[in-house]
Amino acid sequence: MNSSILRQLKKVAGKDAVLDRLEDRRLYEYDGGIDRSVPGAVVFGLNAEQISRVMRFANANKIPVVPRGAGTGLSGGAIAEKEAIVLSTARMNKILEIDIPNQRAVVQPGVVNLELSNATVKYGFYYAPDPSSQKACTIGGNVAENSGGPHTLALGVTVNHVTGLEVVLPNGRIVELGGKTQDCCGLDLTGFFVGSEGTLGVTTEITVRLTKLPEAVATLLAIYDTVEDAANTVVAITQSGITPAALEMLDGWLLRAVEAAVHAGYPEDAAGVLLIELEGMKEVVKEQAEAVRAVCMQQKARDVKRAKDEAQRQALWLGRKTAFGAVGRVSPSYYTQDGVIPRTKVPATLAEIGRISQKYGLQIGNVFHAGDGNLHPLILFDARDPKQTADSRKASHEIMDFVLKLGGSITGEHGVGSEKIDLMPFMFTEDDLNTMVRLRNVFNPDSLLNPHKIIPETRMCREITGPLPKAKVEPVQGVPV
């Protein structure tokens, strides 16, 4: 980025809000995904007015801007090309209002997801969407990605919990979308904005719903001797009329990797486990826990254990939420997917993944949000071996082919970003994509905000990933994780 532009940018954004030295910019070359690119400059957003000035400046000089939260995204959404400005909302980290009687909170985009639950738990409320990176990821980033998490099975993803936004558009205009009320008159642009992956505007204020803490929680660990039995249980639970708060599955290989890393209390000799959580009134939880246990045993579970206390429960969840990190310990590189399949197809898909794993001689670990059919197969390989690298890519494509054949989706919660952009034509027609481009142009006419994301312009190939960013916030007692 040339020095005159940088000088002007510092004047517009504030001197302390701009990073331009290479060593500083390097910290912003990656996110949780696989792409790397050092941006031209990093600007810290401080408030809507300052962001508006930066956007007007960038717009006038045709400089691309890429919004960024904590950089935990898994699809390259926060990666900027070398002439672009990364606009970080990390310093806008204030909880502006906690309004318990109306079950709302108003936050700045840089507030860390778990921090909001930590701040509201004393009133008996929490913020329900719980991505595995919730100790680090920001609510602004969650809004951009429409993030999910294990507990979204019963409670919904980010879009079901956001009622209002303040947004700065690429032309610098500051707009309101929605507010504190559940609904309002006119088009639901709030809902449309959530999940737009930073291509429509930069959020500067977010109004979210807070959820009442459940009276009781039961966390069950169902242990299986075959993966098929575990997969069949998922289908059987769904059909039993019970919607657990969370229904997660880890296969044997993965739970051994997790056990080696964090000692969550998973049985190392099992072929697979289901982590099932039930919550609500204590009568409901008691009945459902019994019913679910019966379904598991019917589906040939070896054993069903119930977390005896909060510490055991936290340990079980720690295992699930650090699964990706645990894999990082045992394999030089891995590639994960985020496909979603109809729930009845979980057994068939697992069998297919097993077949693909054997075909290429690559270990594939499976950790699923099984309850809603959201797969995260982890393909392990050594990036230094060109054959393995090529095979991992082929295996990945074969899995995705299978997902698409079942009428599934290429991404359940990680977003398209740049990583899955070349898969979009497999789900959407040219006309579908053109319609999306037209709508993007309403907000972002020159595609200067987060260009080359979501909607394909060129073909790209991607692989290799690294460890997740370190946790910034520790959970406090009583906050659901």
Next chain:
Amino acid sequence: MTTLAIPTSLDRDLAAIVGDTHVTQDHTEINGITPALSVSPASPEEIAAILRLANERDLVVAPSGEFTRQQVGGIPERIDVLLRTERLNQIRNYDPGDLTVSVGAGIRLADVQSALGEHQQWLPYDPPHQKTASIGGLLATAAFGPLKSGFGGLRDFCIGIQFVSGEGTIAKGGGRVVKNVAGYDLMKLMIGSYGSLAVITGANFKVFPRPRQTRTFVCSLSSLKDAIAFRNQVLRSPLTPICVELVSSRALEYLCDPPVAHDPGEYVPTKPVSAPSTEWQLAVRVSGSDNVLARCRKELGSPVVRELEGDSESEFWSWVSQFEFSVLDRHRNAMIVYAHSTIQNVEAVAQALERSALDYNFFPAMLGRVATGNLVLAFLPLPVDPPAAMQYANCASAFRALLPAGCSAMVTQCPKEAKAYFDVWGSTPTDIELMRGVKRALDPKKILNRGRFIV
């Protein structure tokens, strides 16, 4: 009102797209406007052809389902083609094991529910006219019912949508799986767009296991203040009701079949006049086992005056859902307002209704989903002194002026003569310029529902 002269070849051209038998003269009136022609296409391709024709000839098209909410909104500029989705009435895919269903826009909600019911599943969705309303119409108008308290609205369970945009492009958003972030969320854009952006041709939903047992506890409170305090107590309790409905005493008169409403204009000098009732009811519906119901009974305590179950329970909730139309059946000239407020502003909205209605010679009645703040308000006219058109406009403005900041109030029903004098949609916190941009992007020539919606 008149309709514009149509080029004589139009019916021929439309017939070439959909076949002779599917182009008719329809005399259904929409806010005083009679469509010139009515056409029933059988596929998205036919709809695209119709819309392209409309773009070429600058014809105004009104998409329509089963006419349950067609009168909502402003007066259409004109309607050259009424586009009916009634032939898109298939269940295209339903796998009970996956708990997802995908249907054509023209299918009736009741038909979807009965297919789901065979597998003890349902859409937890009970808008007005649930027996006749079409899925497309319900999506377009973002209709909702009492179950919104516990399950959210269409935006929470519509997982995919198919449509033909105003300029005639067949497109879709979302998919058939319950979790999906690929591409923009076009479901949210279409839900509540009142047919102003596109013609919805189909949608996919996640469905839910039907509760095996529900019970409704009707609680009686002696004032609005007490009712709100009790509502707060319910919201703070561990209970997880599927409906939390506040009903004013006058609204209660419409929750039966036929309504036994006291005619507001009834005046019998010899009859002793009793003071108006100040009773408010809070109806709390819960699902669960006998143990769960027993716990609810205990937690709710002494305000419970009635328990409803079985047929009488479902009948009660269908009356609640149908409230606004029961009012309109009895008072053709009533004004119905949907108010969206925060949870704690419900009381202020009720007070605003009371004050503005009485100031303008209406009687107030209201009910609503008070766990979420979605309220249905009725302004009942006095037959002895029928309101003038301007009176609706003045009353609506007075009501809106009394609302706390952040609330929005749209007038969903009022005499069409009154609509000329005010904006039925009212204000919204959401940026209007962006809404207009979205309209231009999908329907640049404004051929869809011109004059009806906010954009």
